[in-house]
Amino acid sequence: MSRAMALLSREVTLAWGRGGGPLVSVAFYAGVATLLPLATGPEPARLAAIAPGAAWVALALSALLSLDRLFERDYEDGALDLITLSPVPLELVCAIKCLGQWVATAAPLALAAPLAAIALGAQPSLAPLIFVCALMGGLAFAFVGGIGAALSLGARRGGLLTAVIVMPLFVPPVIFGGGALDAFSNGLPWRAGFALLAAYAAAAVALGPIAMAAACRNALS
């Protein structure tokens, strides 16, 4: 347990510094929220309609920002070799790394997402749901994204490869989460979409580490 906590705190501090960390994700998100009215025109009705969807696009893209360095650094400098020499299974190591990624990047973004959506004109009553959906979606993005990051280990231009592998897997949470927000803002039942999003995140947390560990073993040998 002490080993797992030591690794988690290392991962959070590394993710904090990696690719700019949470501040860059938040700034990126703020940039998307600022560009959107300029690109689509500033009519409040239109902006309010697309605000929840924009939150999802920005969330998915900023999850990709620092993903390619999740395993790559440890692979290049030998840390991944040394990490395997411990009683902690590699599957758990991968899960902890993704959790660190989630804490350091998805959590600050989940705090920023409702603010930006409201600034674009979404109803304030939507804020709690945007926050929870962003947290849940961030979990799915981190664990699914980790699979792509592990699979592209050792490849040239691994970041691009990660994005190509991961983008199709980002589709279901965007559909479920966007659907839930859309239904909520139109006064329709939204729980089904949210439950599907949570189920997708749960499946990613359960199955992702197995795939990541297999990909890491393959890259190391």
Place this chain on the structure above:
Amino acid sequence: MIATLNIDGLALRRGGRLLFSGLNLRLQAGEAAALVGRNGAGKTTLLRAIAGLVEAEAGTIEFGEIDAGEARASHMHLAGHQDGQKPARTAWEELAFWTRWTGGSEQAARDAAAALDLTRLLDLEVRRLSAGQRRRLSLARLLASPRSLWLLDEPLSPLDAGWRVRFGEMMSQHLASGGLIIAAVHDPLPIPAQPLEILAPEDAFQEPGE
């Protein structure tokens, strides 16, 4: 504690090329082996194969009574130029993390840092250390968490003459307490060690004819 290491008929392949085959080594507690061979002969790959990171093409690696997975999880250290230390973190953060990860206590990490004369450097970022200081920082893990088998990849190369002698004493102490050492080296080790030369398959093939 690992009491014996047996390598039998080992063949390793890297990137599709056969590095060597038919390699044998028997090591008892308290003994050291010095791996020698030209650049690219497969010394590092052999160390990584013992650490379970590379699959053997043929042959076996056994650790006496102890199961291989258990031996790799709790009874061996791997130290080389790929030390896993992040340039932006402080020396203490790195030493403390790796010590905890390999099962040592914080006090043991402080003692190991003192033994390698690193105490004054612990607040510095790893990128500010010299090559020799950085190597000493990674070698401090060997003392901080006691594990019986040390796999060392060129441990002496960035160290100055004084530190080579002092690290030689540390290796002698480790052997005296029942440890095992396998070190890939170009210079002679400062401790008595059984030499193990790694020959490429074509060299080995030519040998009988000479």
